[in-house]
Amino acid sequence: MSLRHALLGMLAEGPYTGWGLLKHFEGSLGYAWPALHSQIYPELARLRETGLIEQVGEGPRGSKTYEATAAGREQVWRWLRETEPDRGTRNDPLLRIFFLWLLDDEDAVAWLEREEAYLTGLLAELDAIVAAEPPPASRRERSFRLALELGRATTRARIEWARAARDDVRGWPAV
Amino acid sequence: MSLRHALLGMLAEGPYTGWGLLKHFEGSLGYAWPALHSQIYPELARLRETGLIEQVGEGPRGSKTYEATAAGREQVWRWLRETEPDRGTRNDPLLRIFFLWLLDDEDAVAWLEREEAYLTGLLAELDAIVAAEPPPASRRERSFRLALELGRATTRARIEWARAARDDVRGWPAV
DNA sequence: TGACTCATGTAAGAAGTTACATGATTCT
DNA sequence: AGAATCATGTAACTTCTTACATGAGTCA
Numbered sequence: 001m002s003l004r005h006a007l008l009g010m011l012a013e014g015p016y017t018g019w020g021l022l023k024h025f026e027g028s029l030g031y032a033w034p035a036l037h038s039q040i041y042p043e044l045a046r047l048r049e050t051g052l053i054e055q056v057g058e059g060p061r062g063s064k065t066y067e068a069t070a071a072g073r074e075q076v077w078r079w080l081r082e083t084e085p086d087r088g089t090r091n092d093p094l095l096r097i098f099f100l101w102l103l104d105d106e107d108a109v110a111w112l113e114r115e116e117a118y119l120t121g122l123l124a125e126l127d128a129i130v131a132a133e134p135p136p137a138s139r140r141e142r143s144f145r146l147a148l149e150l151g152r153a154t155t156r157a158r159i160e161w162a163r164a165a166r167d168d169v170r171g172w173p174a175v
Numbered sequence: 176m177s178l179r180h181a182l183l184g185m186l187a188e189g190p191y192t193g194w195g196l197l198k199h200f201e202g203s204l205g206y207a208w209p210a211l212h213s214q215i216y217p218e219l220a221r222l223r224e225t226g227l228i229e230q231v232g233e234g235p236r237g238s239k240t241y242e243a244t245a246a247g248r249e250q251v252w253r254w255l256r257e258t259e260p261d262r263g264t265r266n267d268p269l270l271r272i273f274f275l276w277l278l279d280d281e282d283a284v285a286w287l288e289r290e291e292a293y294l295t296g297l298l299a300e301l302d303a304i305v306a307a308e309p310p311p312a313s314r315r316e317r318s319f320r321l322a323l324e325l326g327r328a329t330t331r332a333r334i335e336w337a338r339a340a341r342d343d344v345r346g347w348p349a350v
Numbered sequence: 351t352g353a354c355t356c357a358t359g360t361a362a363g364a365a366g367t368t369a370c371a372t373g374a375t376t377c378t
Numbered sequence: 379a380g381a382a383t384c385a386t387g388t389a390a391c392t393t394c395t396t397a398c399a400t401g402a403g404t405c406a
Contacts, residue, residue: 001364001365002265002267002270003365003366005270005274006270006273006274009273009274009277012274012277017385018385018386018387019384019385019386022385028273029270029273030263031266031269032265032266032267032269032270032272032273033265033266033267033270034263034265034366035366036366036367036368037385037386037387038366038367038368038369038387038388038389039365039366039367041385041386041387041388042387042388045387059385060374060375060384060385061373061374061375061384061385061386062373062374062384062385062386063384063385063386064385064386073277076274076277077277077278080271080274080275080277080278080282080286081278081282081286085267085268085271085290086267086268087267087268087293088205088209089264089265089266089267090177090207090208090209090264090265091206091207091208091264092177092207092208092260092261092262092264093260093261093262094206094207094322094325094326095177095180095181095204095207095208096255096260097207097318097321097322097325098181098184098203098204098207098318098319098322099180099181099184099187099251099255099318100255100318100321101313101314101315101317101318102184102187102248102251102252102255103252103255103256107255107256111255111256115260118262138276139276139347139350140276142276142343142344142347143272143273143274143275143276144273146272146275146340146343146344147269147272147273149336149339149340150269150272150333150336150340151269153332153333153335153336154329154332154333154336156332157328157329157331157332158325158328158329160328161324161325161328161329164324165321165324165325168317168321169317169321172314172317175314176392176393178393178394192356192357193357193358193359194356194357194358197357209394210394211394211395211396212357212358212359213359213360213361213394213395213396213397214393214394214395216357216358216359216360217359217360220359234356234357235356235357235402235403236356236357236358236401236402236403237356237357237358237401237402238356238357238358239357239358
């Protein structure tokens with residue numbers, strides 16, 4: 001359901017090809033909602049069938065350009081205003097922490113250091129995006145920046161946690 | 176795949192009934208990996224068929240008690256040591272932020288305040304769990320506490336973000 | 351006895367992943 | 379000419395959600 005609204009949201013902004021949307025899902029949007037071409041193309045077809053988007057052009061290699069219809073824009077707006085965000089997020093790294101105690105201390109410490117390294121890399125990626133973007137001018141760019149800032153804030157919190165957790169495990173008494 | 180390992184991880188710790196596991200997924204584990212009985216029972220049946228868990232007893236209302244076999248414990252251990260955590264987390268609230276600009280400023284501010292209220296409630300829940308639990312003594316309890324601390328740390332970061340984001344939107348120039 | 355909780359299952363459908371399949375254009 | 383990228387689709391399978399279905403024990 002969220003993929004449908006993400007596509008609709010992008011196409012409410014302006015025209016995109018399926019390929020163009022795919023690239024956005026490989027970049028920024030993918031941090032929030034990963035999607036592959038095998039899911040995107042059929043979903044675009046469904047959205048067109050239901051009249052929420054329409055094809056507004058054709059490009060070089062059989063590419064198709066879509067845009068949201070009035071009904072489609074209405075639908076995104078309703079999604080944002082009238083539906084509760086899905087709070088039931090699946091978080092595999094968090095799940096693993098519940099079972100860290102099944103590893104011996106060395107392996108648990110190594111796991112936490114790996115996690116910290118990954119998160120440090122992720123933060124660097126997000127920082128690079130901020131550095132590369134011009135200061136946000138449009139409302140759309142301001143929203144994008146807010147999303148980016150949320151990613152940076154939670155990633156920083158996770159890095160600090162990983163360091164503290166490693167030190168904590170090092171202090172665990174031997175069994 | 177993660178549900179399978181979560182069940183295996185719980186049953187590596189000691190015996191549980193399907194119902195008992197379900198209660199854990201409704202509580203703490205559910206913050207990391209939500210699962211309903213309609214998914215848990217069939218998965219337990221599959222784990223038993225593949226010899227990763229075994230039934231070790233029967234209770235009052237046709238309840239069945241399971242425990243991980245040696246092969247099952249080996250499997251969780253491998254999952255933790257040898258597989259990369261799935262980083263492709265879906266995050267509906269984050270996705271919506273990319274499209275906040277489609278709302279007018281008042282609605283965007285209201286959305287952010289709702290989000291802050293939800294997160295404040297969540298933090299209170301997590302704080303209550305910490306307050307209710309005795310200081311962690313076993314390795315298992317220490318792991319559990321680490322998971323809880325990660326939840327608290329990211330929730331605090333998101334609350335601060337929501338406040339800053341609200342103030343930011345209030346400063347957006349009129350269109 | 352009636353309501354509630356405990357306890358387990360199945361079935362249909364939606365969403366997501368992996369693999370298969372094809373062809374056009376651009377660049378070297 | 380060959381490789382890389384652009385561009386779209388389908389099919390099989392796994393995972394997850396929603397709904398259906400049943401029965402035992404407990405408590406007021």
